[in-house]
Amino acid sequence: MGTALVYHEDMTAARLLWEDPECEIECPQRLTAALEGLQQRGLEQRCLRLVAREASEAELGLVHSPEYVALLRGTQALGTQELQALSGQYDAVYFHPRTFHCARLAVGAALQLVDAVMTGAVRNGLALVRPPGHHSQRAAANGFCVFNSVAIAARHAKQKHGLHRVLIVDWDVHHGQGTQYIFEDDPSVLYFSWHRYEHRRFWPYLRESDADAVGQGQGLGFTVNLPWNQVGMGNADYMAAFLHVLLPLAFEFDPELVLVSAGFDSAIGDPEGQMQATPECFAHLTQLLQVLADGRVCAVLEGGYHLESLSQSVCMMVQALLGDPAPPLSGPMVPHGSALESIQSVRAAQAPYWMSLQQQGAAPVLSPSTCSPEGKPSPLLPWGPEFKAAATQTMAALSSLLDKLCLNPTPPVRTAVALTAPDAALVLPPGVLCQERSALPEEMQAWARPHKALAQDKALTALGRVLYLLDRLLDGQVSSGIAATPAPATAATLDVAIRCGLSHGAQRLLCVAVGQLDRPPDLTDDGRLVVS
Numbered sequence: 001m002g003t004a005l006v007y008h009e010d011m012t013a014a015r016l017l018w019e020d021p022e023c024e025i026e027c028p029q030r031l032t033a034a035l036e037g038l039q040q041r042g043l044e045q046r047c048l049r050l051v052a053r054e055a056s057e058a059e060l061g062l063v064h065s066p067e068y069v070a071l072l073r074g075t076q077a078l079g080t081q082e083l084q085a086l087s088g089q090y091d092a093v094y095f096h097p098r099t100f101h102c103a104r105l106a107v108g109a110a111l112q113l114v115d116a117v118m119t120g121a122v123r124n125g126l127a128l129v130r131p132p133g134h135h136s137q138r139a140a141a142n143g144f145c146v147f148n149s150v151a152i153a154a155r156h157a158k159q160k161h162g163l164h165r166v167l168i169v170d171w172d173v174h175h176g177q178g179t180q181y182i183f184e185d186d187p188s189v190l191y192f193s194w195h196r197y198e199h200r201r202f203w204p205y206l207r208e209s210d211a212d213a214v215g216q217g218q219g220l221g222f223t224v225n226l227p228w229n230q231v232g233m234g235n236a237d238y239m240a241a242f243l244h245v246l247l248p249l250a251f252e253f254d255p256e257l258v259l260v261s262a263g264f265d266s267a268i269g270d271p272e273g274q275m276q277a278t279p280e281c282f283a284h285l286t287q288l289l290q291v292l293a294d295g296r297v298c299a300v301l302e303g304g305y306h307l308e309s310l311s312q313s314v315c316m317m318v319q320a321l322l323g324d325p326a327p328p329l330s331g332p333m334v335p336h337g338s339a340l341e342s343i344q345s346v347r348a349a350q351a352p353y354w355m356s357l358q359q360q361g362a363a364p365v366l367s368p369s370t371c372s373p374e375g376k377p378s379p380l381l382p383w384g385p386e387f388k389a390a391a392t393q394t395m396a397a398l399s400s401l402l403d404k405l406c407l408n409p410t411p412p413v414r415t416a417v418a419l420t421a422p423d424a425a426l427v428l429p430p431g432v433l434c435q436e437r438s439a440l441p442e443e444m445q446a447w448a449r450p451h452k453a454l455a456q457d458k459a460l461t462a463l464g465r466v467l468y469l470l471d472r473l474l475d476g477q478v479s480s481g482i483a484a485t486p487a488p489a490t491a492a493t494l495d496v497a498i499r500c501g502l503s504h505g506a507q508r509l510l511c512v513a514v515g516q517l518d519r520p521p522d523l524t525d526d527g528r529l530v531v532s
């Protein structure tokens with residue numbers, strides 16, 4: 001079972017027809033850049049390609065009012081001036097004669113993806129679409145969004161596939177207030193969004209984007225908002241948000257399907273987000289989501305305006321959907337103080353509704369984000385001349401940084417198995433290497449000498465294979481492995497493996513013992529080793 005990629009080139013047709021510095025970033029190149037990235041890395045070719053269809057008006061009606069759909073249908077025949085006048089009635093929106101067609105394809109793509117996953121044709125997938133959807137509401141376009149594709153997909157999944165619980169993860173850097181409004185009283189859809197908030201000084205400037213907006217009526221606790229009150233949030237902050245907020249609630253909710261409002265304006269380099277998370281972070285976030293709902297993850301593109309960053313992040317997500325291991329995260333893995341405050345306020349606000357947040361006792365809410373620190377918003381106004389100059393400079397520096405960012409190559413062997421006895425009956429899954437080579441005899445014997453348990457031939461043979469496997473892990477030839485050793489020699493083999501790993505280039509080593517095992521004797525703990 002594979003990964004679907006749903007797309008239609010018609011979605012590049014809509015574009016801005018007049019001057020508007022706020023809207024110009026939502027351009028057709030976003031889709032072409034993402035698709036070219038996937039093709040260049042050979043990822044598109046590994047996916048099941050599906051050509052997007054238009055959603056029917058009945059499908060749009062799952063979320064939008066008939067009047068609003070009729071209004072949008074009418075835009076196809078309007079001239080530029082009329083389109084501009086109508087666009088002006090909404091916040092941060094532009095219409096083009098092809099907008100209705102594109103937006104219907106975007107919704108159709110999301111629905112096709114859900115159908116492919118729910119019928120078992122694929123395990124997961126990505127719909128590469130524009131316009132985006134998460135700001136759009138029952139009867140309003142907003143923030144470049146026309147129809148709320150992810151919201152419609154959630155209703156469709158319930159109606160057509162009989163689902164009872166759908167999780168929406170919105171990692172776009174803006175608050176998907178449209179999605180929040182649509183599901184705020186609905187306990188069958190858990191909506192999680194993190195977003196740049198800066199104590200309500202960032203678009204869309206809403207009180208209801210804060211952590212204390214938790215849903216209404218039956219839906220109390222099924223809206224989860226994590227506002228970022230500073231820019232510059234990075235890998236450690238995003239991972240902490242998943243590990244300490246989203247995943248505990250998601251496990252308790254136990255969704256049957258995960259929809260991702262996959263905006264990549266939360267990645268490094270994006271002019272809207274001003275965040276620091278690197279593309280690999282999205283591989284890790286995607287991996288974490290795949291433990292839910294039997295891996296049924298449907299991602300739908302939302303924002304993402306730095307073309308290179310967008311394209312790399314999309315590639316990372318698709319790699320993770322395909323099951324490739326995620327490259328290591330760069331930078332110090334220490335969350336910002338402000339991120340921890342935000343995480344703590346969501347946990348406090350949600351604690352009444354979730355058992356998984358109740359053990360520790362409600363910690364006090366730190367610096368409520370509604371009371372701002374001091375002073376006014378930055379004097380550097382967006383789209384003023386100094387802002388533009390400063391932005392162009394940062395972007396140039398960033399592009400070269402992203403160019404140099406040589407993404408860690410995937411080891412050629414995914415998993416290797418080192419066995420001792422000729423376990424001929426064992427059938428290994430495809431792609432798993434049976435590791436039969438051994439470390440050099442002199443090396444093996446030198447390591448084994450202090451251990452009585454390793455004097456036996458059988459134990460020594462096993463050790464040779466373990467050491468060989470360890471070297472291939474450390475030199476990047478193999479990604480993970482499993483080795484067998486005779487029971488009486490286990491502790492000694494582990495002792496040698498730890499010493500050998502640390503002396504052959506491992507910087508830090510975590511040793512986890514499952515089951516009964518004595519801690520290997522006299523290992524000096526110099527801060528590089530953790531045994532648990």
Ligand code: X5A
Pocket residue numbers: 022092132133134135143144145172174203263265302303304
């Ligand atoms: C989908 C999305 C952003 C709108 C920003 C308006 N919309 N300033 O990222």
Ligand code: ZN
Pocket residue numbers: 172173174263265302303304
């Ligand atoms: Zn966005």
